[in-house]
Structure formats: C-alpha cells, structure tokens
Amino acid sequence: AxxxxxxxxxxxxxxxxxxxxxxxxxxxxxxxxxxxxxxxxxxxxxxxxxxxxxxxxxxxxxxxxxxxxxxxxxxxxxxxxxxxxxxxxxxxxxxxxxxxxxxxxxxxxxxxxxxxxxxxxxxxxxxxxxxxxxxxxxxxxxxxxxxxxxxxxxxxxxxxxxxxxxxxxxxxxxxxxxLHHVAGKAIAAAEMLEFGQGYARQIVKNAKTLAAALYAHGFRVLGEKNGFTRSHQVLVDISKEGGGSKVADSLEKANIICSKQVLPYEDEKFTDPAGIRIGTQELTRVGMKENEMDEIAGFMKRVIIDGENPESVRDDVVAFKSNYNQVHYCFRSGEAYNYLDDIYNSIQHWMK
CATH class of the missing domain: 3.40.640.10 (Type I PLP-dependent aspartate aminotransferase-like (Major domain))
Incomplete structure (x- = not known):
C-alpha cells in the first residue's frame, strides 16, 4: 500500500x-x-x-x-x-x-x-x-x-x-x-474500520431511496432495470428539462449541488451533456437517512419539473439542512488517537 x-x-x-x-x-x-x-x-x-x-x-x-x-x-x-x-x-x-x-x-x-x-x-x-x-x-x-x-x-x-x-x-x-495529510488519512481509515459498514450501507440505501423518489416524481433515472444504483451515485437524464449544465446551475441556486454528466448513450457532449450526477455520501455523513431523501427529491422536483424560482426553494433547503450539522460515523474528540494507538500496539506485538 x-x-x-x-x-x-x-x-x-x-x-x-x-x-x-x-x-x-x-x-x-x-x-x-x-x-x-x-x-x-x-x-x-x-x-x-x-x-x-x-x-x-x-x-x-x-x-x-x-x-x-x-x-x-x-x-x-x-x-x-x-x-x-x-x-x-x-x-x-x-x-x-x-x-x-x-x-x-x-x-x-x-x-x-x-x-x-x-x-x-x-x-x-x-x-x-x-x-x-x-x-x-x-x-x-x-x-x-x-x-x-x-x-x-x-x-x-x-x-x-x-x-x-x-x-x-x-x-x-x-x-x-x-505529511500533514497522513494523520487525517490514518484517522479516516480507522473510522472506516470502526464505523464503515454502517456508513456504507446507509449511503447505498440513501442513493436507492433518492433514485426511486426522483423516478416517482417523473424524472428519467438511469439504471431502472437493476434498481437504479448499488453505489452512492444517482444518474438522471435531464435533456428534456434543459440539459445538465442548465439544470445543475438552477439547482445550485437552490443550494442543491450536483454535477452535469455526459451519459453513456451520448456523443462527446462534455460542455452541455444530457445528465446530472448526484451523490449521497455527504448527506449520509451528516446523518440523513431515507426520509430525508424523499424531501430532497421534492426540492429537486420543485426546481426542475414545477419550474419554481430556485431562490425561493433555497430558503426551504437552508432551513432543512440546518437540522443536519453534526458529522456521523466518526470518533469523538481524542478517541481516534486511542484507537490508532491500540492498532499500533497490536502490530508491534504481532511483529515480535
């Protein structure tokens, strides 16, 4: 490694x-x-x-x-x-x-x-x-x-x-x-050992729920045949709603961040692709679960399908996000160093 x-x-x-x-x-x-x-x-x-x-x-x-x-x-x-x-x-x-x-x-x-x-x-x-x-x-x-x-x-x-x-x-x-990043990488690795399975499972649950909710609202979500996704990502064909660049910009004005995304069946339209890509890892990290994915899908519908002013939706998004400001699936102050010290001692014992 x-x-x-x-x-x-x-x-x-x-x-x-x-x-x-x-x-x-x-x-x-x-x-x-x-x-x-x-x-x-x-x-x-x-x-x-x-x-x-x-x-x-x-x-x-x-x-x-x-x-x-x-x-x-x-x-x-x-x-x-x-x-x-x-x-x-x-x-x-x-x-x-x-x-x-x-x-x-x-x-x-x-x-x-x-x-x-x-x-x-x-x-x-x-x-x-x-x-x-x-x-x-x-x-x-x-x-x-x-x-x-x-x-x-x-x-x-x-x-x-x-x-x-x-x-x-x-x-x-x-x-x-x-070198100042090495300790951070070590702590992240330790947190994955301790909390990773719950964190990863919830990421996938959230992505599946978000994809299904968007689909129910009328979005063209890719991967329907196989349950939309098994990762943290959701792909949406947004070509009929103005394309990836326009839609991503509109969502950003509502404080919803995603990226424009070229789709597998497109030519090389990298500057103005048909899709958007959404990830659920940060949402999961601050404690959001399936119910919150339904609400997020609703915000996106208001902006993209209903044509509501993004600035007015932003106020609701800000109020919604204000309830999720704590990092989850992580050690509390000082715990990480004790955890890493235990791992180090175990390795030293094994090497004797």
Whole structure:
C-alpha cells in the first residue's frame, strides 16, 4: 500500500507508469461510460504515450458488456485493462474481466476513487479479492478523509512490478507527500474500520431511496432495470428539462449541488451533456437517512419539473439542512488517537 499520492489522478498516473511503457495499448471505459479522464488519451494515458481503446458498455444494464469486451480484449491484446471510474452505479464484472485478461497476459487495474468507502465498508465488492492487480483510489470521496490518493496491489503483481509501482509515486511523480495529510488519512481509515459498514450501507440505501423518489416524481433515472444504483451515485437524464449544465446551475441556486454528466448513450457532449450526477455520501455523513431523501427529491422536483424560482426553494433547503450539522460515523474528540494507538500496539506485538 502506498498513501503518498496527492490525488487519485496521481495514483492513476503512477500505476500507468509502473505497468506500461510508451506506445503500449491500454483499455478502459469511454468517458461517456464513466471513465476518469486520466484513463484516456486526453490526460495521463496520452501524456505517457499510451494508445487507448475502450471496453464495450451496455447502457441498458449500465455495466460492462463482458462478451463484447472480450472480443475487443482478444483483438487488441492490451498491456493493461482498467475497470471502474468516475461514474459507477453497479459493480463491474471484475472477476470475468480478469479471467479474459489472463488469456492475453494483461494486467487489471481498478480505479476505485469514487467507491473506496463502499469497498472498505463491505457494501461493494473488493476488487483485490476478485483478482485485480492494482487498485487506486481517492481518500476524499466515499472514503471520508483529506484530499489525497492511495495505491494498493496484490502480491500477484510480482516484486519487480511492485517496486516500479512504489518508485513511480516517489521519486518520479512527487517529492513531498504532504505529511500533514497522513494523520487525517490514518484517522479516516480507522473510522472506516470502526464505523464503515454502517456508513456504507446507509449511503447505498440513501442513493436507492433518492433514485426511486426522483423516478416517482417523473424524472428519467438511469439504471431502472437493476434498481437504479448499488453505489452512492444517482444518474438522471435531464435533456428534456434543459440539459445538465442548465439544470445543475438552477439547482445550485437552490443550494442543491450536483454535477452535469455526459451519459453513456451520448456523443462527446462534455460542455452541455444530457445528465446530472448526484451523490449521497455527504448527506449520509451528516446523518440523513431515507426520509430525508424523499424531501430532497421534492426540492429537486420543485426546481426542475414545477419550474419554481430556485431562490425561493433555497430558503426551504437552508432551513432543512440546518437540522443536519453534526458529522456521523466518526470518533469523538481524542478517541481516534486511542484507537490508532491500540492498532499500533497490536502490530508491534504481532511483529515480535
């Protein structure tokens, strides 16, 4: 494990540097299907001189099409295949992709930036347990710590590759890993050990409830066939209501924050996409549960479907949020250090 990366992008870049060489071919999802830009030719992969091809994504299932992706993997024989990414409703078929990659001696990397907290809380499958060689993630999304990134790997990667992975972070990419963040990452990890399962389960419950409530209000929520979501994310096609940019701006005026989002069946309309992406991790962290998701869906309906002035809705949103100002699923003052001290003593005892 390496907690030195300053962000998920740096973690991804380090993994790409360690596992590929200039001119190698890699495969990931397309940006429309949920890949992070660092996985593609417009960012880290392109800077490193890698050739990008895309796995096949099924918009109806909102997941990787294993059979069609297998054909492409066997055709292009990539050095590395990347699963997961920035838009991620349902667990990807990691085990199946790994088995296909073994046929062409390709490594498998998992970009867990958005779902790391769900994995740690056992609400999402563990990609290392499913055979992934490398897992990268951010320490500040569903994993509720300070800004940063981390890299994990399986022993199957081999000593030489593990050494290259470690050296890619330091000294090749960073020289200062922001030491003041290390304690925060340790406390966040300790909180995930102590409270993570309850936190992760509630995140998913909240996302499912919010998605269902929006759907009941007439929104076109993606993933209906499979229960809308199994993660913290909800995707909504908002093209008929003005598109992602316009709707996200209107919601922001009502103090409801989401992001515009290109959808899997769109062309590359990144500046004015059809969708919005909503997350429930912060709502959960301040103690909101299913009933509150129904209220939030109602606020969104007032702005987007009913056409109510966002500023008037904002007053109600502010009053609603004022009841949720305490952080949940966390240690109280001083408890974290005692917890970490106990872990340290246990490790010291085990090493004797």
């Amino acid at each position: 390496d907690l030195m990366p300053l962000s998920g992008v740096i973690a991804n870049t380090a993994a790409l540097m360690a596992l590929t060489s200039y001119g190698d071919r890699i495969m990931s999802l397309s940006l429309q299907a949920g890949a992070h830009i660092s996985q593609t030719s417009i960012s880290s992969a392109g800077v490193l001189g890698l050739k990008s091809e895309y796995l096949v994504f099924d918009p109806e299932e909102m997941n990787i099409d294993v059979d069609k992706s297998r054909q492409k993997i066997l055709k292009y024989r990539p050095k590395l295949v990347i699963t997961a990414g920035s838009v991620y409703l349902f667990p990807h078929p990691v085990k199946e992709i790994k088995e296909i990659c073994d046929e062409v001696s390709a490594r498998v990397m998992y970009d867990g930036a958005h779902v790391a907290g769900l994995i740690a809380g056992k609400a999402f499958p563990n990609p290392l347990g499913e055979g992934c060689d490398v897992v990268t993630f951010s320490s500040h999304k569903t994993f509720p710590g300070p800004q940063g990134g981390m890299i994990l790997c399986n022993d199957s990667l081999g000593k030489d590759n593990i050494k290259r992975l470690s050296e890619a972070a330091f000294p090749k990419l960073i020289s200062n890993h922001h």
